[in-house]
Amino acid sequence: MxxxxxxxxxxxxxxxxxxxxxxxxxxxxxxxxxxxxxxxxxxxxxxxxxxxxxxxxxxxxxxxxxxxxxxxxxxxxxxxxxxxxxxxxxxxxxxxxxxxxxxxxxxxxxxxxxxxxxxxxxxxxxxxxRTASARSAAARKAVKTKGAAGRSAAAKKAARTRGRRRR
Structure with a gap:
């Protein structure tokens, strides 16, 4: 249940x-x-x-x-x-x-x-x-329902992840 x-x-x-x-x-x-x-x-x-x-x-x-x-x-x-x-x-x-x-x-x-x-x-x-285009389309669709605060948080998280991967 x-x-x-x-x-x-x-x-x-x-x-x-x-x-x-x-x-x-x-x-x-x-x-x-x-x-x-x-x-x-x-x-x-x-x-x-x-x-x-x-x-x-x-x-x-x-x-x-x-x-x-x-x-x-x-x-x-x-x-x-x-x-x-x-x-x-x-x-x-x-x-x-x-x-x-x-x-x-x-x-x-x-x-x-x-x-x-x-x-x-x-x-x-x-x-x-999944193909790169399918992943990209999913991300674009997600942006529509996220709202400004959600987008900002996601962008910050992505930047942090990229920073970690660069090391």
């Missing part, structure tokens, strides 16, 4: 006209926080992200399941189920035994998968799969 503040943040993002992936990002953040706090673990950063996306879909974020060929058939099926449940097209059944089993398994997984380095590696790998 996602926390109330996560759902509220996602709703706020929706009202601000931000994309569904940005709304879903709030749930991914929550999941990463949970792993870092030690509530449960994850086999990999991708698993933590997947759990967050699934929660987002179930909570009603209109995040479409991946298209054919973009993900495994089982992943797509699971995402479709979560999406339909969130959109009210399907009545999800409570399965306490399955839920308990999943919780137990996740508790045994490592917590280091949500570390800064692990997430940084995952982000770099994901970005490297």
């Amino acid at each position: 996602p926390e109330r503040r996560t759902v509220e943040k996602a709703r706020k993002d929706k009202r601000a006209g931000k994309s569904t992936t940005t709304q879903a990002g709030e749930f991914v953040h929550e999941e990463i926080r949970k792993v870092r706090r030690g509530e449960h673990g994850a086999r990999s950063p991708q698993q933590a992200i997947a759990i967050g996306l699934s929660k987002a879909r179930r909570a009603g974020v209109a995040l479409r399941p991946p298209r054919k060929g973009k993900a495994k058939a089982s992943t797509r099926k699971s995402a479709e189920y979560a999406y339909e449940a969130g959109q009210g097209k399907r009545k999800p059944r409570r399965r306490p035994r399955v839920s308990r089993a999943v919780s137990r398994v996740l508790k045994r997984e490592p917590r280091s998968t949500a570390s800064r380095t692990a997430l940084s590696k995952q982000a770099r790998r994901a970005a490297s799969r």
